[in-house]
Amino acid sequence: MAATHIDGRVARGNQTRQLVLKRAMQVASIEGLEGLSLGRLAGELKLSKSGVFALFGSKEDLQLATVRAAIKVYLQHVVQPARDLPPGINRLWCVCTSWLTYSRERVFPGGCFFYSTSAEYDARTGQVHDTLAAARTNWTTHLEQTVWEAQQTEEIVADVDIPQLVFELIAFLEMANAESVLHDEFTSYDKAATAILNRLRGVATDPSLLPASIEGPAGA
Numbered sequence: 001m002a003a004t005h006i007d008g009r010v011a012r013g014n015q016t017r018q019l020v021l022k023r024a025m026q027v028a029s030i031e032g033l034e035g036l037s038l039g040r041l042a043g044e045l046k047l048s049k050s051g052v053f054a055l056f057g058s059k060e061d062l063q064l065a066t067v068r069a070a071i072k073v074y075l076q077h078v079v080q081p082a083r084d085l086p087p088g089i090n091r092l093w094c095v096c097t098s099w100l101t102y103s104r105e106r107v108f109p110g111g112c113f114f115y116s117t118s119a120e121y122d123a124r125t126g127q128v129h130d131t132l133a134a135a136r137t138n139w140t141t142h143l144e145q146t147v148w149e150a151q152q153t154e155e156i157v158a159d160v161d162i163p164q165l166v167f168e169l170i171a172f173l174e175m176a177n178a179e180s181v182l183h184d185e186f187t188s189y190d191k192a193a194t195a196i197l198n199r200l201r202g203v204a205t206d207p208s209l210l211p212a213s214i215e216g217p218a219g220a
Helices: 004-033 038-044 051-054 061-084 089-104 113-121 129-154 161-182 187-203
Strands: none
Touching: 004 038, 004 051, 004 061, 004 129, 038 051, 038 061, 051 187, 061 129, 061 161, 089 129, 089 161, 113 129, 113 161, 113 187, 129 161, 161 187
16 A cells, blocks of 8 residues: 555656646746746646655756756657658658758747757856757757768768758758747748758759659659
8 A cells, every 4th residue: 555655646746747847848948948947837837836846956957857858859759750761861851841840830839949948058057058068969960870871871972071961951940940930930941941952952862862842742
């Protein structure tokens, strides 16, 4: 009976933690990680303040947990959709379009969580900065690895400058996000998709491997 009681408390604690983190991600994507407070989240969610404080020891603990939760959401929406595709240029295209969909559909209400919070912490020091910087580095590395794999399949030309290509792809993605969020418009996503498609067709060994337009299926 004691074990069952403890298990029940742990399960309730995990449910509360996930509820708090879900709200924290929403708030942070709009107001920044500095906009988070344990008291505010407890009040908004009608939870016991002492219970919420017991789950997160400090504001920094809450911020770090929020970033880590956002990483999981990001992987689910941006990285995972391309995992089942074989290595090649279409996997790279799928990752890029998944990112645009993730931003366009406002998985986080403030657009890309990491675009907004990285700008908030880019000139700061500390563990939150380091965690965000590591997440961004991992994203860049993932794209570079995806390009390299496409090279190995001979679907991207051998002499492409991988870091430069990835830099440009990320720039297109983030500009679409920034313009959409700032002006509350969504045409920027099609512009970014067109720019990315044209850039990829320029480095493809066989451009017909890619869709002829952003509306067409891969290989059309």
